[in-house]
Amino acid sequence: MSATRETERYTVADKAKWSVWSIFQTWEVILLTLLVFVFIVNSNTSPYFLNTYNLADATFNFSEKAIIALPMALVIIMRDIDISVASIIALCSMLMGLGAEAGIGVPGLIMIGLAGGVAAGMFNGFLVTGLGLPAIVVTIGTFTLFRGIAYVVLGDGAVTTYPAGLRFFGQGYVFGIIPFEFILFLLLAMVFGVLLHFTVIGRRIYAIGNNPIAARFTGIAVNRYRFVAFCLVGMMAGLAAVLLTSRIGSTRPNIALGWELEIITMVVLGGVNILGGSGTIPGVVIAVLLVGMVTFGFGLLNIPGIIMTVFIGSLLIITISIPILVQRLRDRARLRAQQAEVGTD
Amino acid sequence: MVRETAPKPVILEVNGLSKQFPGVKALDDVSLTVRAGEVMALVGENGAGKSTIVKILTGIYKPDGGSIKVDGTSVNFVRPSDSWLAGISAIHQETSVFEELTVAENIFMGHQPTKPRVPLIDWRDMHQRAQEILDRMDVPISTRALVRDLSVAQRHILGVAKALSHDAQVVIMDEPSASLSRREIEQLMVIVRQLRDEGKGVIFISHKFDEIFEIADRYTVLRDGELVGDGDISDVNQDDLVKLMVGRSLDEVFPKVDVPIGEVVFSVDGFTHDTEFDDISFTLRKGEILGFYGLVGAGRSELMQAIFGITHPRSGTLVLDGVQVKIDSPVEAMRAGLAYVPEDRQHQGAILPMSIRKNMTLPLIEQLSHRGFLNRRKQLGATKEMGARLSVKAAHWDQQVEDLSGGNQQKVVIGKWLATRPRIIILDEPTKGIDIGSKAAVHEFMGELVAQGLSVILVSSELEEVRGMADRVIVMHEGRIRGEFNRRDATPENIVSVASGLELAA
Numbered sequence: 001m002s003a004t005r006e007t008e009r010y011t012v013a014d015k016a017k018w019s020v021w022s023i024f025q026t027w028e029v030i031l032l033t034l035l036v037f038v039f040i041v042n043s044n045t046s047p048y049f050l051n052t053y054n055l056a057d058a059t060f061n062f063s064e065k066a067i068i069a070l071p072m073a074l075v076i077i078m079r080d081i082d083i084s085v086a087s088i089i090a091l092c093s094m095l096m097g098l099g100a101e102a103g104i105g106v107p108g109l110i111m112i113g114l115a116g117g118v119a120a121g122m123f124n125g126f127l128v129t130g131l132g133l134p135a136i137v138v139t140i141g142t143f144t145l146f147r148g149i150a151y152v153v154l155g156d157g158a159v160t161t162y163p164a165g166l167r168f169f170g171q172g173y174v175f176g177i178i179p180f181e182f183i184l185f186l187l188l189a190m191v192f193g194v195l196l197h198f199t200v201i202g203r204r205i206y207a208i209g210n211n212p213i214a215a216r217f218t219g220i221a222v223n224r225y226r227f228v229a230f231c232l233v234g235m236m237a238g239l240a241a242v243l244l245t246s247r248i249g250s251t252r253p254n255i256a257l258g259w260e261l262e263i264i265t266m267v268v269l270g271g272v273n274i275l276g277g278s279g280t281i282p283g284v285v286i287a288v289l290l291v292g293m294v295t296f297g298f299g300l301l302n303i304p305g306i307i308m309t310v311f312i313g314s315l316l317i318i319t320i321s322i323p324i325l326v327q328r329l330r331d332r333a334r335l336r337a338q339q340a341e342v343g344t345d
Numbered sequence: 346m347v348r349e350t351a352p353k354p355v356i357l358e359v360n361g362l363s364k365q366f367p368g369v370k371a372l373d374d375v376s377l378t379v380r381a382g383e384v385m386a387l388v389g390e391n392g393a394g395k396s397t398i399v400k401i402l403t404g405i406y407k408p409d410g411g412s413i414k415v416d417g418t419s420v421n422f423v424r425p426s427d428s429w430l431a432g433i434s435a436i437h438q439e440t441s442v443f444e445e446l447t448v449a450e451n452i453f454m455g456h457q458p459t460k461p462r463v464p465l466i467d468w469r470d471m472h473q474r475a476q477e478i479l480d481r482m483d484v485p486i487s488t489r490a491l492v493r494d495l496s497v498a499q500r501h502i503l504g505v506a507k508a509l510s511h512d513a514q515v516v517i518m519d520e521p522s523a524s525l526s527r528r529e530i531e532q533l534m535v536i537v538r539q540l541r542d543e544g545k546g547v548i549f550i551s552h553k554f555d556e557i558f559e560i561a562d563r564y565t566v567l568r569d570g571e572l573v574g575d576g577d578i579s580d581v582n583q584d585d586l587v588k589l590m591v592g593r594s595l596d597e598v599f600p601k602v603d604v605p606i607g608e609v610v611f612s613v614d615g616f617t618h619d620t621e622f623d624d625i626s627f628t629l630r631k632g633e634i635l636g637f638y639g640l641v642g643a644g645r646s647e648l649m650q651a652i653f654g655i656t657h658p659r660s661g662t663l664v665l666d667g668v669q670v671k672i673d674s675p676v677e678a679m680r681a682g683l684a685y686v687p688e689d690r691q692h693q694g695a696i697l698p699m700s701i702r703k704n705m706t707l708p709l710i711e712q713l714s715h716r717g718f719l720n721r722r723k724q725l726g727a728t729k730e731m732g733a734r735l736s737v738k739a740a741h742w743d744q745q746v747e748d749l750s751g752g753n754q755q756k757v758v759i760g761k762w763l764a765t766r767p768r769i770i771i772l773d774e775p776t777k778g779i780d781i782g783s784k785a786a787v788h789e790f791m792g793e794l795v796a797q798g799l800s801v802i803l804v805s806s807e808l809e810e811v812r813g814m815a816d817r818v819i820v821m822h823e824g825r826i827r828g829e830f831n832r833r834d835a836t837p838e839n840i841v842s843v844a845s846g847l848e849l850a851a
Contacts, residue, residue: 013741199717200710211696217687218707219675
């Protein structure tokens, strides 16, 4: 039969040739190198940096955002985006505040936070997949809408009467030293990592992100996946609302203001292509730690927050350009090598 | 028109052109000439180097070696404007136009006539000159019409007008008829003849042999970046050209095998869609290749997508093995034993940035997993099996599909669907834009499929393909079935006249 003839003539390897260089080229390793660099610089400039208690407490700064970054990565990989996450936090925190004032207990408040988040996510997801509107437009709309509701309900006021039992989630420690929030983030990172990288669902998410039409033609329920991803982002934003409300013990309508851009920055810095199709959870986790450690180091050195934003912006541009520049140099080298070969013919 | 017999003057002379790209020698010592008042057909498979020549002649690429002479003077193109200043103009496959601008603005883009001494566009002069050019070609398009509102054919005519506005001596037409209807092609041919009669040299690139034999005076054949033959078109026939292009004959491109045709396995009854197709009924038998021929826009792909559950018809029924089935989604179609290899390989078929393995295993990923967790070994096994069956050529199975040639990409897409073990496979333009070698392989494979008892629906706009491969040909026109021919009656005349709507009454 012709097939056997062809296979004899032509052998296809199982996988690409492994090379050390290819490992060093991955985004995760570049980020990891940067993280080590930041560690070294920080520990040399401040004597307080390499202190276990300080380091552990520094995670409070980013854990809530990091938890939202995980499902956000899935949404962006599928070519969508959710700008409304920080507003969902405000909405959920407001709902929890109303609940607390009505005397609802801790489990009830957590349920309110999560359910509010899921409902907001479903609303976004319905507008995007049900009505076929662009995600960026929809979530810019709900970005104003959700926080607007919080402003209308709370006005100038604030809710500060939360039950003592809620404190643990945002202020508690596990093993006496590691913040509960951070442990929760690591656990969720594992869940999302396994989901995206080891399951059928993850494979389909990448398929949708790389070619939604071909994915649909292949029998993948593209819109169902996108809808669920929006619900997941909403739910994690609800969870973040629970943690944040517990941590600061109060709700104001301007809670978590501007977080959406920090979260999206973490995701993109983590190597998730803003146009969809590629990115990994480990990358996002390293990016989260990198941003967290830089913020912490700057804080120790009393560098103002404005400088911090300048630094993160530059970091984002540099990390995005490095792989592209490296690729360009390698292409050029390859071309030169080939031309040299032709010349000796 | 009386044709001169004396040798016409050479206006374009290309000598020893070479161009190297990473990993491929695109052109190797290629020479060709174009004479005034002559149409020269440049033929070759995809990747033979035709586009590279065009890009060098239009100043987009710089050659590594060789020389170009226009009207006897050596030229060196540094940028695209050098090329049209020298008198060479190209009409590209995908004509680049500015949709929101007028016809006149498009024609004179980059060299708008200006008022004397002031850098302002002379609109009156521009429209007047545009009108003169359009009049010369005898086409009734307003110079003030927005290009957005033009048809594909009119856009090609606009491309020709643009070339004329440069006062081009050499006009390059890169597959100008690829997306045109029969009548529009006729119009285009008239214009090509006019250019020729005005003494221009035309380089005509096409995959369609009937056009080449209709219009060309001479031919130049490229294969793998090398010149393999040239001469007068009257000295060769289609078989000779194909042999030059690929080193194999027509019979080898359409290796039709005779398979006993069995009972009816699938029938479509009264399929109707609001806008795309109307009252479609047909049957498909075991071991049969059923061809669907029609012009672009006849509604064939839309029909197939509705059968496969991607879109939903307003009414109509599907019967599989005598049992009526309802297919509302691709998943249900797959379960029913259908597979659909879509027309647009790059957008609907393959997921280009993903690997061969991930593409091939995507429809079956659940079966190749363990409780929802991916299993690399199972995937690799399935990929190797299908890959070998279709003789996919790649470095390794984790190679991205976008790095493969068009033919191998198509093999991956077909493989991905065959892995679902369908009983009926719909191939929508399976060999569009792939080289003849891969084309022959796909056709050979279709024969293997029907020999195994599958049934194939072959949608194709290529007459030779449906005639060469199908047992029965259904011809569609404007969303309706207008004719059905068995293999013996499927002559080009019969098929084309029905497809173009000429025999509506019959």
